[in-house]
Amino acid sequence: MRKRNRPASTGQNGTGPDGIAEDTRPAKLGWLRWPLRLLGALLLLTLAGVAGGYIWLQGSLPQIEGVATLPGLSAPVEVLRDSDGVVTIKAQGTPDAYRALGYVHAQDRLLQMELMRRLGAGRLSEVMGESTVEVDRMMRTLGFYRLAEKSQAHLNPETMASLDAYAAGVNAFLADPPGPLPIEFQVLRTEPEPWRPADSLVWGRLMALQLSGNWSSEVLRLRLAERLTLEQIAFLWRPYPANGPVAIGDLAGVPNAIGGLTAAWGLQPILPGEVLPWRWAPKDASNSWVVAGSHTANGSPILANDIHLALSQPGEWYLARIETPELTLAGATAPGVPFLIAGHNGHIAWAFTTTHSDTQDLFRERSPDGATDSYETPDGPERFHVREEVIGVRGSDPLAIAVRSTRHGPVISDLRTRRTAPLADDQALALAWPGLRADDRTADALFAMNRARNWEQFRAALRQFHSPQQNLLYADRAGTIGFIAPARVPLRAQGDGRFPALGWSGEQDWLGEIPFDELPQSVDPGRGRIVAANNKIVPDDYPYLITADWPSGHRAQRIEDLLEGAEATTVAQHAAWQSDIVSLSAGQLLPLLTQAVESERLSAPLSPRAEGALALLAAWDFRMARDRPEPLIYHAWLKAANQALLADELGPEFRFFQRADADLLSAILTDGEAWCDDVKSETREGCAAQSAKALDTALADLAARFGNDMADWRWGDAHMARLRHPVLSRIPLIGALTTRSIETDGGEDTLNRGGARLAGSDPQVFEHRHGATFRAVYDLGALDQSLFMIATGQSGNPFSPFYGNLAEAWRDGIYLKLDGRPEEIAGRLLLEPG
Secondary structure (H helix, E strand, O other): OOOOOOOOOOOHHHEOOOOOEOOOOOOOOHHHHHHHHHHHHHHHHHHHHHHHHHHHHHOOOOOOOEEEEOOOOOOOEEEEEEOOOOEEEEOOOHHHHHHHHHHHHHHHHHHHHHHHHHHHHOOOHHHHHHHHHHHHHHHHHHOHHHHHHHHHHHOOHHHHHHHHHHHHHHHHHHHOOOOOOOHHHHHHOOOOOOOOHHHHHHHHHHHHHHOOOHHHHHHHHHHHOOOOOHHHHHHHOOOOOOOOOOOOOOOOOOOOOOOHHHHHHOOOOOOOOOOOOOOOOOOOEEEEEEEOHHHEOOOOOEEEEEEEEEOOOOOOOEEEEEEEOOEEEEEEEOOOOOOEEEEEOOOEEEEEEEOOOOOOEEEEEEOOOOOOOEEOOOOOOEEOEEEEEEEOOOOOOOEEEEEEEOOOOEEHHHOOOOOOOOOOOOEEEEEEOHHHOOOOOHHHHHHHHOOOOOHHHHHHHHHHOOOOOEEEEEEEOOOOEEEEOOOOOEEEOOOOOOOOEEOOOOOOOEEEEOOHHHOOEEEOOOOOEEEEOOOOOOOOOOOOOOOOOOOOOHHHHHHHHHHOOOOOEOHHHHHHHHOOOEOHHHHHHHHHHHHHHHHHHOOOOOOHHHHHHHHHHHOOOOEOOOOOOHHHHHHHHHHHHHHHHHHHHHHHHHHHHOOOOHHHHHHHHHHOHHHHOOOOOOOOOOHHHHHHHHHHHHHHHHHHHHOOOHHHOOHHHHOEEEEOOOOHHHOOOHHHHOOEEEEOOOOOOOOOOEEEOOOOOOOOOOOEEEEEEEEEEEEOOOHHHOEEEEOOOOOOOOOOOOOOOOHHHHHOOOOEOOOOOOOOEEEEEEEEOO
């Protein structure tokens, strides 16, 4: 027993008068007890608050079991979710199915839908503040939401009824959610407005902008012309190789004889070599190929597709199967849109890749002397059309802007972005683009595609597919395979779209568009396969300009190599090819870099580290495997060489070339010695010295980041796919909890796309930013056995078990089936009429 000290006489040996030992140690700091107790209580209250908040936010998860009311249904609808969160909707009518899909999209992807429509309407700053003002300014200038509203008057009644039903489903969820809205809405302190059909239509405008990028290249060329010659600029955009893969090897598949319109209007056909290629293109890419039944094990066509976009959390796509008495759909839907984008309908299957065509032109507009409110036209001065837009900005006053337009389109040189071009004071740049027309009927095309049952119906549907131009591959159960690239593609009186056209003379105005029947298309080609992986799609004798340049054909060539001689192929075999990681561009460039270094070795010895790296690379099979050091060494060398060979000449415009182009570097090392000289130095450098120096720089950077032992380096340590939440990733601690990071294989031009970040020097260099957001392999002999996968997961709610749950399966080449018969059911929800 311990007693407090008392001021009493003590006995011998430290005992008190009663013989009990007393505590003779210094007094404790008893005054700390109450603060500590208070701190503990506050900690408990904090933990209780966090726990309570967590439990409260758990209420934001969607109801996936039991019964819910969905007003407007004509009959009950069953919504099944399997163990991966993939949805099957079973309805008695298609309008009910669209209504249910709107409800389900809102359950799982409400924030994604909200941000998408705010982006399209130029209203992000209302919730994001000043950081997104310039984005909103651009969207208001392009006028996407106004166009989406106007386009409704041009759509078929059936399409509008589908959009209305979908909007009603979204609004039913908004009117009666099961609990609080997801945490992102609490963070942003906003509640979504009712959904409108224009909100769905603006998605198409945004996708068209993402997949159309020529106007940026025109501005870049203008900026480069201030420091380079036209010959130097031409060198930067490499021509498509004469022996490169072409989707349509001949024009026999085009229904009508091409050339009538050319002759009638006095246009000259575009001939090989008449145009200089341009390089600046969208970062988006995709793979697709189709083989006829004569090359498959079951005698039916197989169609493969993987759509490459920027990786995000959640991803662009939402897997769903829809069953009604008159329609079955399975594949990729886009949250915010009622139609199936890529998939099959039980009769046909279709796939998308980007054409990378040139459907945009900038026109130089010139104002008359002293005038600021008008511009010159062939018929005399015209006043700018000016409208005022008011951008709401959280935490600041509203921002009023004046948007000017000409007869060609909106004036984009008024935007304060890094895409601004050097112009005289009396000039402006206006954007002409079919994607800015109010009568765009691409939504009608999607509606009809979903219902087509043969090639003729599919092709007829695509007459209304106006923007963006896409390569569509097709296969049906009857054995037909086909290709078509629909869109409004402009016919130019002069020029090839490399530089802005002169707007005041009218001599370079558009004359119309390529007739639909003369667009690139083919059906049942003799060789029994079609490959479209952003490669060239038409031969040189095609008389119309699709683009003055085509992206690299490396992925298409790899597909051709795999298909060549392959007979009795299976769905599993095609799925395995989608995970192929052999880089043909590395096989092209690396020997040239190595040869240059070998010649430098004759005059100066290489470092032991460089010798070790070269030894590793000499035995490399060009596979971008995450567990190997060679892909890491190659990419670091690629990055350093690109910097050494281009940064000095390009100056500030080098930022647009940091995504190193192996074809361009190969051309420099074989036929561009002048680029190897550093224009900032007194001495003249050669390609050999620059290549060796770049290797040393690359290896030093890797050693500083990953240690000196090269055997421990792994591509996967740097090539990480970090799937970030668009809002929560910006918040400390919470951002880490809501980000899914996984090592990945692949490179820029492998079939398993692993587009890496090559800019800067921070730890995010080589991060996997761009890849297959959707994969599918369709078996036209048994469509329910087709395979699907998306990059992240079905849900955008971080509290959901379906948030990011598919990331590893996506990385490892694992697939799902959407056959409507899930082996494990996570939830069965019955939606009943209100």
